[in-house]
Amino acid sequence: MTQAQPYSATEEKMARYAKALSHPARVFILRFLEQQCACFAGDISEQLPMANSTVSQHLKVLKEAGLIKGSFNPPTIEYCIDKENWTEAKALFEAFFTPCC
Amino acid sequence: MTQAQPYSATEEKMARYAKALSHPARVFILRFLEQQCACFAGDISEQLPMANSTVSQHLKVLKEAGLIKGSFNPPTIEYCIDKENWTEAKALFEAFFTPCC
DNA sequence: TGAGTATTTCGTAAAAATACGAAATAGGTA
DNA sequence: TACCTATTTCGTATTTTTACGAAATACTCA
Numbered sequence: 004m005t006q007a008q009p010y011s012a013t014e015e016k017m018a019r020y021a022k023a024l025s026h027p028a029r030v031f032i033l034r035f036l037e038q039q040c041a042c043f044a045g046d047i048s049e050q051l052p053m054a055n056s057t058v059s060q061h062l063k064v065l066k067e068a069g070l071i072k073g074s075f076n077p078p079t080i081e082y083c084i085d086k087e088n089w090t091e092a093k094a095l096f097e098a099f100f101t102p103c104c
Numbered sequence: 105m106t107q108a109q110p111y112s113a114t115e116e117k118m119a120r121y122a123k124a125l126s127h128p129a130r131v132f133i134l135r136f137l138e139q140q141c142a143c144f145a146g147d148i149s150e151q152l153p154m155a156n157s158t159v160s161q162h163l164k165v166l167k168e169a170g171l172i173k174g175s176f177n178p179p180t181i182e183y184c185i186d187k188e189n190w191t192e193a194k195a196l197f198e199a200f201f202t203p204c205c
Numbered sequence: 206t207g208a209g210t211a212t213t214t215c216g217t218a219a220a221a222a223t224a225c226g227a228a229a230t231a232g233g234t235a
Numbered sequence: 236t237a238c239c240t241a242t243t244t245c246g247t248a249t250t251t252t253t254a255c256g257a258a259a260t261a262c263t264c265a
Contacts, residue, residue, distance in 0.1 A: 056225070060223075
C-alpha cells in the first residue's frame with residue numbers, strides 16, 4: 004500500500020465496461036441486440052426469467068455504461084447497440100488480451 | 105418474464121470473466137502480470153493503493169475466476185496468468201464483440 | 206526453539222448490486 | 236376525457252462486494 008495513486012484511464016474504462024458485462028442477463032441482452040439490430044424493451048423482457056422492472060434496471064446499467072441507446076417512441080422504447088462505444092470496448096478488450104510483449 | 109429458463113453456458117462464462125475484470129485493481133493486476141510473466145503478491149501489493157489483505161482478496165477473486173494461478177514457495181507466493189483460461193476468455197470476448205451477422 | 210517474513214484468513218462495517226411489486230409516466234385511441 | 240399499453244421509477248429487502256486491521260499460517264534462518 005505504498006502508492007496512493009489512482010488507476011489509469013484505460014484500467015478504469017476496462018473495469019466499467021466489464022462491470023456492465025458482469026451479469027448473464029446483460030450479456031444476453033447485448034447478444035440479443037447484436038442479432039436484432041434494434042428491438043423493444045418488451046421483446047427483451049419476454050426472453051428473460053425476471054420481472055419487467057428488473058429488466059428495465061439492467062437496461063439502465065447498459066445505457067449508463069454507454070453500450071446501448073434507447074430511442075423513445077411511446078409507448079415503446081426501441082433499443083440498439085451504441086456502436087461508437089461498442090467499438091471502443093471491443094478495442095480495449097482486444098488490446099488487453101493481446102499484450103504487446 | 106415468460107421464460108424461466110436459465111442462461112446459456114457461454115453467457116454464464118462471459119459474465120463470470122467480466123465480473124473478474126470489473127474492478128480497476130484487478131485489471132491492473134492482470135496487466136501487471138502480463139508484463140511480468142510472474143511475480144510475488146508483495147510486488148503487486150506495492151503498486152496498489154490498498155491494504156495487503158484487500159489485494160489478497162482481489163487475487164483470490166482472480167484465482168477463483170481461473171485467470172491467474174499461484175505457486176506456493178514460502179514465505180512468498182508467485183503468481184502468473186493462467187494461460188489456458190486466459191485464452192478461453194480472450195476467445196469468448198472476441199466472439200462476443202464480433203457477431204456473425 | 207524462537208524470531209522474522211510474506212501472505213492469507215477472519216471478523217466486521219459500509220456500500221453497491223440484484224430483485225420484486227406497486228405506483229407513476231406518457232403517449233395513443235375510443 | 237377516460238382508458239389502454241409499454242415502460243420506468245420508487246420503496247424496500249436481501250445478497251454480494253469492497254475494504255480494513257488483527258490474528259493465523261507456514262516456512263526459513265539464527
